[in-house]
Amino acid sequence: MPQQLALTGATGFIGSTLCRRLAERGWEVRALCRRRPPPERPPLPQSGAVRWLQGDLEDAGALARLVEGTAAVVHAAGAVRGARAADFFRTNAAGTARLADAARRARSAPRFLLLSSLAAREPQLSFYAASKRAGEEALAAQGGSLCWIGLRPPAVYGPGDRETLPLLRWMQRGIAPSAMSDKARFSLLHVEDLADAACRLLELAAWAPGLYEIHDGRPGGYTWPEVCRTVAGILGRPVRRLPIPRGLLWAAAGINLALALATGRPPMLTPGKVRELGHGDWVCDDAPLRSLTGWAPRLSLEEGMRRTLSRIRDGRWRPEP
Numbered sequence: 001m002p003q004q005l006a007l008t009g010a011t012g013f014i015g016s017t018l019c020r021r022l023a024e025r026g027w028e029v030r031a032l033c034r035r036r037p038p039p040e041r042p043p044l045p046q047s048g049a050v051r052w053l054q055g056d057l058e059d060a061g062a063l064a065r066l067v068e069g070t071a072a073v074v075h076a077a078g079a080v081r082g083a084r085a086a087d088f089f090r091t092n093a094a095g096t097a098r099l100a101d102a103a104r105r106a107r108s109a110p111r112f113l114l115l116s117s118l119a120a121r122e123p124q125l126s127f128y129a130a131s132k133r134a135g136e137e138a139l140a141a142q143g144g145s146l147c148w149i150g151l152r153p154p155a156v157y158g159p160g161d162r163e164t165l166p167l168l169r170w171m172q173r174g175i176a177p178s179a180m181s182d183k184a185r186f187s188l189l190h191v192e193d194l195a196d197a198a199c200r201l202l203e204l205a206a207w208a209p210g211l212y213e214i215h216d217g218r219p220g221g222y223t224w225p226e227v228c229r230t231v232a233g234i235l236g237r238p239v240r241r242l243p244i245p246r247g248l249l250w251a252a253a254g255i256n257l258a259l260a261l262a263t264g265r266p267p268m269l270t271p272g273k274v275r276e277l278g279h280g281d282w283v284c285d286d287a288p289l290r291s292l293t294g295w296a297p298r299l300s301l302e303e304g305m306r307r308t309l310s311r312i313r314d315g316r317w318r319p320e321p
């Protein structure tokens with residue numbers, strides 16, 4: 001009998017890939033969605049079904065129904081854009097605390113896997129980073145009454161990612177706008193590898209609760225010039241870096257924020273995002289995760305980018321259902 005699993009964020013970039021991969025691994029996925037539910041997925045041979053439950057992270061009743069009877073909760077919902085601290089904290093901190101509370105109260109006491117972020121390591125940089133740290137702290141505050149793990153991915157890329165799509169389209173035209181220093185180092189991760197690691201974690205017999213960083217297997221991460229060279233190699237033509245002056249970035253962030261506050265539309269660039277981009281070290285250490293799970297990523301940057309760029313070129317950028 002397949003085990004039931006509660007998933008949040010299944011309509012988003014990472015969550016939709018997670019949803020497909022979890023069902024393929026045989027989980028019966030109960031997915032929270034706050035808008036009109038996408039089509040349900042019947043069980044296929046060797047794979048579980050996906051059923052949607054309408055609700056929001058602010059609705060404690062819906063969360064209780066979501067987690068009851070499940071063996072695991074995967075919390076991939078999150079606010080990644082916002083103008084004010086409250087835009088992030090309402091979802092990433094209070095929403096996480098509410099879902100953790102529902103899991104703790106459930107009769108089945110499911111395991112809880114939080115999709116946190118490497119940004120939580122530097123909460124002083126932005127409202128987003130601080131809210132992700134607060135979400136982790138909400139789990140830690142449950143003490144021994146909840147068995148939880150927080151995954152801290154770096155920047156995640158792949159089909160369906162609205163945040164990196166404009167940048168990748170520029171790179172396909174041979175221009176790579178650059179908002180970070182050439183010396184800054186960062187880890188990366190393809191979304192399929194993230195989903196694979198989550199599945200591996202959920203299949204483990206024993207968990208060591210805590211926070212785990214994860215990356216694509218490249219120790220020391222990348223610099224922006226290295227990423228540009230990799231993309232140029234895939235495209236077979238030069239990709240020229242176009243450094244954006246810091247002053248211009250700050251000005252654009254200020255205007256974006258003012259417009260967002262006036263219109264209520266979530267901004268893409270904010271002062272917090274500029275501080276995150278200016279941070280010189282976004283490199284992860286995945287040794288604790290590897291020793292817990294034995295998991296290793298499969299997609300190098302070159303292979304992950306090749307797949308992502310070809311999906312954009314073929315107009316198949318959306319994740320597979």
Ligand SMILES: NC(=O)c1ccc[n+]([C@@H]2O[C@H](COP(=O)([O-])OP(=O)(O)OC[C@H]3O[C@@H](n4cnc5c(N)ncnc54)[C@H](OP(=O)(O)O)[C@@H]3O)[C@@H](O)[C@H]2O)c1
Binds near residue numbers: 152153
């Ligand atoms: N993308 C990255 O590079 C990256 C890196 C590290 C960590 N993360 C973390 O991964 C998670 C997912 O990120 P993503 O890039 O997939 O973001 P995304 O595409 O914006 O997806 C966010 C998901 O969260 C849902 N959601 C937001 N607020 C909600 C609420 N109040 N109640 C219920 N559902 C809500 C959204 O539902 P709707 O469809 O209804 O809006 C959507 O399904 C986030 O927690 C983020 O912090 C992302």
